[in-house]
């Protein structure tokens with residue numbers, strides 16, 4: 001069953017904090033939930049579906065409804081790392097489309113930095129992870145695992161460190177207009193290349209920021225969305241795919257978006273060339289280049305050339321991306337960037353992004369995330385939004 | 389820095405026991421001939437439980453690598469090694485000139501002691 005036309009994003013909210021001192025994890029989830037419901041013109045009494053991932057407080061689908069006063073008849077807690085919230089948009093839209101609930105609420109929030117836990121994946125206990133005894137002794141670190149994708153991309157396609165740096169440069173051009181962004185200074189290619197190497201070939205400025213924060217999304221049926229006063233943003237297509245290394249058949253030249261992207265485009269009834277804005281997961285600069293290629297926004301192997309010379313800068317390049325500054329500059333709460341990706345895609349779709357970065361006629365926009373490890377187990381999730 | 393001992397789970401005990409005796413083994417499916425790593429008691433390609441341990445040389449080539457730095461010093465050198473005998477596996481490089489590493493370079497197995505655990509398979513230039 002296609003969900004195209006059956007579910008709309010009615011409300012969004014992003015918490016302005018980047019370091020959640022003095023806010024409990026539960027309160028952060030409640031703050032973003034209330035913010036998104038107020039944005040939609042709905043209340044907690046209207047919510048009958050609740051969706052979250054592992055960073056939610058306690059046993060999320062039980063304890064958050066208690067705290068907020070929700071009475072859900074449909075709940076889901078799914079974790080694919082940072083892409084989880086794009087997976088949850090897909091699943092919430094599907095639940096609404098199939099009549100399992102009328103108003104679905106997705107919350108995300110993390111207080112790890114304030115708690116002194118900033119470098120772990122919020123809420124995850126990897127007890128029993130099958131690969132752990134075979135990877136733990138090598139001290140690979142997330143940056144090292146992504147760096148191996150970057151180095152292989154350079155080897156296969158001639159991608160350069162300068163081209164990777166352009167991804168950060170574009171994000172910084174957008175972040176200067178976001179008063180909440182952690183890093184608001186515009187950086188140059190030279191700034192990125194002169195920042196210390198973290199994991200060759202990735203520099204400090206090839207990496208995302210580490211922050212607290214969060215956000216929420218409200219998804220509802222077409223007739224409810226039309227009764228509200230907000231712009232109509234339709235979930236036109238959505239898909240996910242899990243990639244892993246198949247017991248040693250390692251190929252770092254593609255990511256899961258290779259399969260989630262085309263399926264989402266097919267459901268949405270549009271082509272990559274119809275996309276006017278892209279929210280792309282930006283844990284590291286290489287992540288962006290891989291996803292651009294894999295979901296079809298540019299040809300495989302040409303991502304480096306595509307992003308160079310401002311290719312991702314709004315008003316300058318062919319594919320404006322992450323106009324809030326993204327995870328590279330604005331925020332990356334819980335080391336989970338999927339929620340903020342859908343939020344900025346909705347702002348662009350509504351025409352509510354900052355005027356300096358708003359794209360004209362954003363009839364189709366895409367949000368794509370990669371959760372997990374780009375060179376190991378990961379889930380790509382693609383959501384395509386259409387403005388009506 | 390000491391290499392932490394891995395958690396030894398029942399299905400992987402033969403793998404770690406062999407390493408303690410200096411042998412490096414992967415697994416091979418006797419039904420579909422799939423060679424795979426890391427250890428599990430069935431074939432992840434065809435679901436067969438008819439799998440056997442296969443001692444291999446540990447020779448291979450670098451598929452990709454990185455040098456992870458902490459406070460300016462190299463803390464580790466993660467690598468994917470394409471083994472001559474089958475799978476491409478995650479490991480790390482030791483005893484090497486970090487400036488001369490390259491994709492395609494030949495490497496060989498080097499077992500490194502862990503902290504109160506079995507030796508761990510690392511790789512070094514051949």
Ligand SMILES: [Zn+2]
Pocket residue numbers: 417418419420421422431432433434435436
């Ligand atoms: Zn088999």
